[in-house]
Amino acid sequence: xxxxxxxxxxxxxxxxxxxxxxxxxxxxxxxxxxxxxxxxxxxxxxxxxxxxxxxxxxxxxxxxxxxxxxxxxxxxxxxxxxxxxxxxxxxxxxxxxxxxxxxxxxxxxxxxxxxxxxxxxxxxxxxxxxxxxxxxxxxxxxxxxxxxxxxxxxxxxxxxxxxxxxxxxxxxx
Amino acid sequence: xxxxxxxxxxxxxxxxxxxxxxxxxxxxxxxxxxxxxxxxxxxxxxxxxxxxxxxxxxxxxxxxxxxxxxxxxxxxxxxxxxxxxxxxxxxxxxxxxxxxxxxxxxxxxxxxxxxxxxxxxxxxxxxxxxxxxxxxxxxxxxxxxxxxxxxxxxxxxxxxxxxxxxxxxxxxxxxxxxxxxxxxxxxxxx
Numbered sequence: 001x002x003x004x005x006x007x008x009x010x011x012x013x014x015x016x017x018x019x020x021x022x023x024x025x026x027x028x029x030x031x032x033x034x035x036x037x038x039x040x041x042x043x044x045x046x047x048x049x050x051x052x053x054x055x056x057x058x059x060x061x062x063x064x065x066x067x068x069x070x071x072x073x074x075x076x077x078x079x080x081x082x083x084x085x086x087x088x089x090x091x092x093x094x095x096x097x098x099x100x101x102x103x104x105x106x107x108x109x110x111x112x113x114x115x116x117x118x119x120x121x122x123x124x125x126x127x128x129x130x131x132x133x134x135x136x137x138x139x140x141x142x143x144x145x146x147x148x149x150x151x152x153x154x155x156x157x158x159x160x161x162x163x164x165x166x167x168x169x170x171x172x173x
Numbered sequence: 174x175x176x177x178x179x180x181x182x183x184x185x186x187x188x189x190x191x192x193x194x195x196x197x198x199x200x201x202x203x204x205x206x207x208x209x210x211x212x213x214x215x216x217x218x219x220x221x222x223x224x225x226x227x228x229x230x231x232x233x234x235x236x237x238x239x240x241x242x243x244x245x246x247x248x249x250x251x252x253x254x255x256x257x258x259x260x261x262x263x264x265x266x267x268x269x270x271x272x273x274x275x276x277x278x279x280x281x282x283x284x285x286x287x288x289x290x291x292x293x294x295x296x297x298x299x300x301x302x303x304x305x306x307x308x309x310x311x312x313x314x315x316x317x318x319x320x321x322x323x324x325x326x327x328x329x330x331x332x333x334x335x336x337x338x339x340x341x342x343x344x345x346x347x348x349x350x351x352x353x354x355x356x357x358x359x360x361x362x363x
Contacts, residue, residue, distance in 0.1 A: 010324070011321065011324045019353045021353055021356060022353060025299070029299070030217075031294050031295015031296065032222075032295065042208055042212070046233045047200065049234050050234060
């Protein structure tokens with residue numbers, strides 16, 4: 001490391017070439033001063049700050065203070081228990097939905113149609129009529145009339161028509 | 174006494190600071206060797222004594238709290254200067270934000286500060302020099318302060334400011350020319 005004399009000489013040579021005015025100003029007192037015994041007191045003040053516990057940054061301490069109440073053992077345990085129940089509930093619900101969809105996907109269309117035939121009374125009639133009135137419904141509804149004789153078919157239609165209201169019948173045309 | 178401090182190597186100081194039993198000795202030696210240099214470096218950056226006092230205290234507390242993690246990839250004084258410079262820059266940025274709504278221009282603010290500062294008794298020329306410094310971009314100002322006042326070699330400045338020596342020389346040259354131009358344009362420089 002160069003000593004301070006060499007440093008001074010370096011900068012003086014540089015300033016002589018660059019700016020004699022600034023070189024002249026450098027020789028003057030800067031005018032900046034410090035209070036008496038400042039540096040002796042500075043050492044004491046820094047030493048005192050070092051023995052005090054390190055403070056958290058202001059924004060961090062504000063956030064921590066806002067949530068400190070939740071760190072009380074009883075509350076923390078309650079929050080943890082609620083969180084576990086919510087997570088478990090969501091997991092079970094999700095699992096059931098997934099399994100239902102998966103099981104339904106495994107059914108063949110014959111099995112589905114057979115189920116609907118067997119449980120036709122459980123379906124909402126208005127919904128069936130609306131569906132039948134739509135293009136999709138008309139084209140896709142299968143009444144399975146192949147296995148019915150003429151008499152059975154007549155009874156079926158009579159039963160079906162009795163349940164329909166007149167305005168719903170209009171929808172079919 | 175100060176001769177003894179300057180003769181003690183940085184490595185010896187660091188070794189003392191790394192042991193709990195000798196920490197206090199290391200603390201006193203580091204303070205004796207570097208506190209004034211660091212204070213004046215900070216003071217020239219922030220100008221007012223009270224501001225410099227806050228910044229240097231924060232800086233030194235950071236130094237002593239982190240000195241055990243200092244890996245000695247750079248020299249101790251380079252590390253100290255870097256911390257002091259960063260601390261002063263952070264302070265100045267905050268101050269600039271606070272003053273953003275003030276109507277005064279930065280140079281007139283500096284004049285007002287110096288006139289109000291009981292720890293400034295410089296002549297008009299020094300006042301104008303401080304005023305001229307406020308006209309410089311932040312980086313050029315840091316370069317000028319380290320070179321002009323601290324008389325720091327470019328190689329050391331390069332380590333502190335993490336900039337090439339060539340770029341630093343160019344920055345210093347531009348800073349000197351701008352200050353000279355400013356001073357030549359104002360009247361009665363002593």
